[in-house]
Amino acid sequence: MDKQKIIELTNKLYKQTLLFPKKEPLRYKMRETADNILAELTVWEISHSSNPRRLSIEKEFEVLKSYFNVAKWQNWVSFFDLLKIEEEYDKIKGELFFAETKAKPSGEQFSLEPRKKKILEILKEKEKIQVWEVKKILPNVSKRTLRRDFEFLLKQGIVERIGERNETFYKIKVGQSVLPQCPTLK
Structure with a gap:
């Protein structure tokens, strides 16, 4: 400042x-x-x-x-x-x-919304996924909201994006210790 x-x-x-x-x-x-x-x-x-x-x-x-x-x-x-x-x-x-x-320490735990936790659970099972596939599993959530959720997870360093446009896939970042921070994913 x-x-x-x-x-x-x-x-x-x-x-x-x-x-x-x-x-x-x-x-x-x-x-x-x-x-x-x-x-x-x-x-x-x-x-x-x-x-x-x-x-x-x-x-x-x-x-x-x-x-x-x-x-x-x-x-x-x-x-x-x-x-x-x-x-x-x-x-x-x-x-x-x-x-x-x-400035918060990186080891500090953070909590994710249930929808984002569900996305991570799906990613854990399928390894990589596209937005439309998550939309099939969560039909009450718009694609736009799902894209925002993926963007949030991307910025947090939890997932990584592969490809572009219609060929965009998301997967859990290699070496990411998401599971201990998200108790529901154990």
């Missing part, structure tokens, strides 16, 4: 809220929330301990997002200027929480 970036963003918010009516409470609420986010992120950086502060920071981001939604419709400032600042805050939030989830 670049400290200078969040300071500049807070300054942009201050400049935009200067254009709000002087006695408008939203002007001060948005500034206060932006200040809280700046303070929380600064403390977070110093402490290097993300978990205790995560809920507090996430709450501040959501509050600020609500304030942006109110402010955008007041016609005090350009809708697009506010939208741009809001998107920058969303980007920082995404970077912050994406970095935190990425």
Whole structure:
């Protein structure tokens, strides 16, 4: 997290809220929330301990997002200027929480949705499979959803993709220790 970036963003918010009516409470609420986010992120950086502060920071981001939604419709400032600042805050939030989830130890267990576990069970039995074959086994699930599930498993490094387009097959990645992490697959 670049400290200078969040300071500049807070300054942009201050400049935009200067254009709000002087006695408008939203002007001060948005500034206060932006200040809280700046303070929380600064403390977070110093402490290097993300978990205790995560809920507090996430709450501040959501509050600020609500304030942006109110402010955008007041016609005090350009809708697009506010939208741009809001998107920058969303980007920082995404970077912050994406970095935190990425930093988790790789040995940590994760739980899969029952549908994804079922896909892995099918893969364990058939070795390699196409989306349409899973669709036959799980008729209530759309092909699009199944493709998303395979994409998720691919990104997690659990399965690998072989081929392209109509010749795409999926199989459990060689040497992958999926089974101990997914208790239902033992």
